[in-house]
Amino acid sequence: xxxxxxxxxxxxxxxxxxxxxxxxxxxxxxxxxxxxxxxxxxxxxxxxxxxxxxxxxxxxxxxxxxxxxxxxxxxxxxxxxxxxxxxxxxxxxxxxxxxxxxxxxxxxxxxxxxxxxxxxxxxxxxxxxxxxxxxxxxxxxxxxxxxxxxxxxxxxxxxxxxxxxxxxxxxxxxxxxxxxxxxxxxxxxxxxxxxxxxxxxxxxxxxxxxxxxxxxxxxxxxxxxxxxxxxxxxxxxxxxxxxxxxxxxxxxxxxxxxxxxxxxxxxxxxxxxxxxxxxxxxxxxxxxxxxxxxxxxxxxxxxxxxxxxxxxxxxxxxxxxxxxxxxxxxxxxxxxxxxxxxxxxxxxxxxxxxxxxxxxxxxxxxxxxxxxxxxxxxxxxxxxxxxxxxxxxxxxxxxxxxxxxxxxxxxxxxxxxxxxxxxxxxxxxxxxxxxxxxxxxxxxxxxxxxxxxxxxxxxxxxxxxxxxxxxxxxxxxxxxxxxxxxxxxx
Amino acid sequence: xxxxxxxxxxxxxxxxxxxxxxxxxxxxxxxxxxxxxxxxxxxxxxxxxxxxxxxxxxxxxxxxxxxxxxxxxxxxxxxxxxxxxxxxxxxxxxxxxxxxxxxxxxxxxxxxxxxxxxxxxxxxxxxxxxxxxxxxxxxxxxxxxxxxxxxxxxxxxxxxxxxxxxxxxxxxxxxxxxxxxxxxxxxxxxxxxxxxxxxxxxxxxxxxxxxxxx
Ligand code: B1M
Numbered sequence: 001x002x003x004x005x006x007x008x009x010x011x012x013x014x015x016x017x018x019x020x021x022x023x024x025x026x027x028x029x030x031x032x033x034x035x036x037x038x039x040x041x042x043x044x045x046x047x048x049x050x051x052x053x054x055x056x057x058x059x060x061x062x063x064x065x066x067x068x069x070x071x072x073x074x075x076x077x078x079x080x081x082x083x084x085x086x087x088x089x090x091x092x093x094x095x096x097x098x099x100x101x102x103x104x105x106x107x108x109x110x111x112x113x114x115x116x117x118x119x120x121x122x123x124x125x126x127x128x129x130x131x132x133x134x135x136x137x138x139x140x141x142x143x144x145x146x147x148x149x150x151x152x153x154x155x156x157x158x159x160x161x162x163x164x165x166x167x168x169x170x171x172x173x174x175x176x177x178x179x180x181x182x183x184x185x186x187x188x189x190x191x192x193x194x195x196x197x198x199x200x201x202x203x204x205x206x207x208x209x210x211x212x213x214x215x216x217x218x219x220x221x222x223x224x225x226x227x228x229x230x231x232x233x234x235x236x237x238x239x240x241x242x243x244x245x246x247x248x249x250x251x252x253x254x255x256x257x258x259x260x261x262x263x264x265x266x267x268x269x270x271x272x273x274x275x276x277x278x279x280x281x282x283x284x285x286x287x288x289x290x291x292x293x294x295x296x297x298x299x300x301x302x303x304x305x306x307x308x309x310x311x312x313x314x315x316x317x318x319x320x321x322x323x324x325x326x327x328x329x330x331x332x333x334x335x336x337x338x339x340x341x342x343x344x345x346x347x348x349x350x351x352x353x354x355x356x357x358x359x360x361x362x363x364x365x366x367x368x369x370x371x372x373x374x375x376x377x378x379x380x381x382x383x384x385x386x387x388x389x390x391x392x393x394x395x396x397x398x399x400x401x402x403x404x405x406x407x408x409x410x411x412x413x414x415x416x417x418x419x420x421x422x423x424x425x426x427x428x429x430x431x432x433x434x435x436x437x438x439x440x441x442x443x444x445x446x447x448x449x450x451x452x453x454x455x456x457x458x459x460x461x462x463x464x465x466x467x468x469x470x471x472x473x474x475x476x477x478x479x480x481x482x483x484x485x486x487x488x489x490x
Numbered sequence: 491x492x493x494x495x496x497x498x499x500x501x502x503x504x505x506x507x508x509x510x511x512x513x514x515x516x517x518x519x520x521x522x523x524x525x526x527x528x529x530x531x532x533x534x535x536x537x538x539x540x541x542x543x544x545x546x547x548x549x550x551x552x553x554x555x556x557x558x559x560x561x562x563x564x565x566x567x568x569x570x571x572x573x574x575x576x577x578x579x580x581x582x583x584x585x586x587x588x589x590x591x592x593x594x595x596x597x598x599x600x601x602x603x604x605x606x607x608x609x610x611x612x613x614x615x616x617x618x619x620x621x622x623x624x625x626x627x628x629x630x631x632x633x634x635x636x637x638x639x640x641x642x643x644x645x646x647x648x649x650x651x652x653x654x655x656x657x658x659x660x661x662x663x664x665x666x667x668x669x670x671x672x673x674x675x676x677x678x679x680x681x682x683x684x685x686x687x688x689x690x691x692x693x694x695x696x697x698x699x700x701x702x703x704x
Contacts, residue, residue: 106645106675147645147675151645151649154646216595242555287554288547288553288554292598
């Protein structure tokens with residue numbers, strides 16, 4: 001059980017009938033069995049063959065239905081992520097909904113100067129600090145790529161920075177199985193051993209195959225390492241609608257599912273029952289600007305379908321929220337962040353990343369994280385549904401007040417507000433009349449979010465990491481950087 | 491130009507805009523039969539059509555795949571026209587060796603740049619993705635390419651560009667080839683820093699810069 005009650009929406013969105021879901025799944029099975037895929041990792045190919053797949057003369061691996069069915073039956077339909085201290089934090093599965101940032105943004109809106117500048121390591125620290133302080137951010141991804149650093153071992157440095165600046169569970173990116181191995185070692189040190197890490201995973205690894213239907217050696221090696229270490233992994237393709245997938249929504253989902261499910265077959269064959277997260281990223285190539293949109297309505301359509309398919313297959317799902325195509329912290333941002341985040345909540349989408357993304361996954365803004373947090377808070381209330389006990393139906397209260405009375409002084413009103421469901425209170429959104437709003441500085445949402453970010457950054461950070469652990473972690477990362485096996489081919 | 495000749499040119503333009511190769515070929519054939527100057531067919535017909543398709547894309551009136559279809563239809567017409575053109579006009583825009591650098595699988599942008607370059611008349615030798623500095627340099631030598639185009643989408647893989655430039659230098663090939671770089675993390679200042687000849691923010695700009703460079 002989680003130490004914090006998970007949010008599960010009472011109000012839900014679902015639009016596909018069983019017949020439609022069956023058609024989509026059957027189509028994905030046909031792609032797996034008839035079209036096949038390129039798997040660029042010899043050991044993985046051998047494992048897949050043992051799992052019943054064939055390696056054909058065209059070099060492609062074909063996956064038959066029973067292999068997929070077996071993998072689906074051994075994969076857990078839920079798993080838990082634990083925080084830095086080892087407390088259960090996220091129960092991923094069912095309709096539980098969690099939010100967190102995305103990774104690797106190359107640019108940031110500087111929270112102090114507002115300048116658009118290349119991302120740095122201290123941005124990652126700030127993202128972690130901000131998420132730590134926000135009640136509706138459940139996990140942390142780097143949010144930034146440290147462009148000032150030598151790329152060798154950069155993802156291990158990123159991991160360390162996140163770990164130092166927050167206690168919430170992490171979602172990580174790694175370049176290959178080599179840096180991933182070091183990240184696993186560091187996490188195992190934190191837990192006190194490999195077995196303890198397996199029992200209480202501290203992070204989930206985000207690994208991507210390449211659409212269409214290609215599984216590069218690095219991706220597969222990371223997937224297998226996660227299976228071996230019992231580290232939860234999301235094996236999620238990012239087909240871009242009309243560029244690396246069919247332009248039709250259903251075709252996009254079918255291909256994406258086939259890509260993800262091949263990963264599942266491999267992963268479950270290697271380690272039956274190991275935690276695996278299903279998903280298909282919802283990117284859409286804007287066919288005029290050529291930009292990979294994160295907020296195109298076609299992408300949202302695919303997303304609805306993918307999340308429903310995950311529930312139908314009984315797998316925890318990888319989702320997306322809190323992002324925009326806007327280049328500014330403006331009304332477009334609010335609108336797109338709101339729509340996608342609300343969809344995730346209505347769908348009961350499990351792990352929703354990319355909060356704080358703007359400008360097609362290239363720019364980050366801490367204000368956007370704070371705004372999304374507020375939005376999630378508000379909608380947790382909305383989607384919890386209305387209670388309908390006698391106290392809520394309030395017939396006797398209506399009788400007591402009667403025609404032409406008012407409720408302001410009735411004990412029911414006070415009790416309800418103070419001890420009952422209360423009234424949701426905004427922390428950023430304006431509820432002041434014009435005069436008071438002007439008196440308080442006439443601040444818009446962007447400025448209020450900026451000030452909230454400042455306040456968080458000025459407040460005390462999370463408890464520091466045990467210095468012995470930190471020293472050990474730094475040693476491991478330094479060894480990685482010095483290793484001839486890693487990093488950029490420069 | 492007579493009205494019939496004018497009408498034929500209009501038809502060619504329309505067919506290119508529609509991205510229909512057969513009517514383009516038919517149009518070019520008719521134009522030649524009607525005695526229209528081949529360079530007029532090229533400039534006022536095929537090239538003008540592509541310019542107008544580009545403008546339409548800018549205005550959001552057509553989609554990227556439409557442009558690719560138009561470019562292909564235009565190339566079909568051009569193939570028919572080539573033997574009739576003077577040396578200067580018929581010269582291909584040049585050979586480009588293109589690829590996404592080692593360690594990087596992002597190839598959508600690179601493919602897009604490649605399609606636009608071939609649409610603009612370049613011979614494109616596409617090495618795919620995960621291309622090593624050695625492979626770039628060998629391909630430049632093998633194809634006698636006047637232009638090398640490298641794409642990198644990861645900060646971790648950008649250094650391959652600089653390594654390739656050094657290797658070109660080391661093999662004494664640098665002076666014979668112009669180097670164009672691009673991709674989301676790559677900036678003009680990075681291009682300058684590593685000594686590349688050009689940088690482009692997107693595929694349309696890449697064509698413009700490529701044309702300037704060769
Ligand atoms: C020769 O001259 C020229 C001239 C101009 C040139 C040029 C060359 N090359 C490009 N241009 C320019 O013209 C093109 C056309 O207009 C443009 O090309 P673009 O490629 O920019 O535009 C395309 C038309 C559309 N854009 C794209 O296709 C890229 C979109 C984003 C979302 C993206 C995608 C799709 C993918 N990715 Co990845 N991916 C992201 C991207 C975010 C982004 N906005 O860039 C980025 C680049 N990825 C990133 C990351 C981290 C990763 N990705 C990875 C994988 C993938 C997919 C496989 C899922 C997929 C690629 C599929 C494919 N076949 O290409 C991993 C790396 C794999 C590897 N070793 O390469 C992985 C490490 C993630 C992981 N969990 O493992 C980030 C890089 C961060 C950094 N600072 O390095 C990233 C910015 C997203 C993010 N914020 O996390 C211009 O840049």
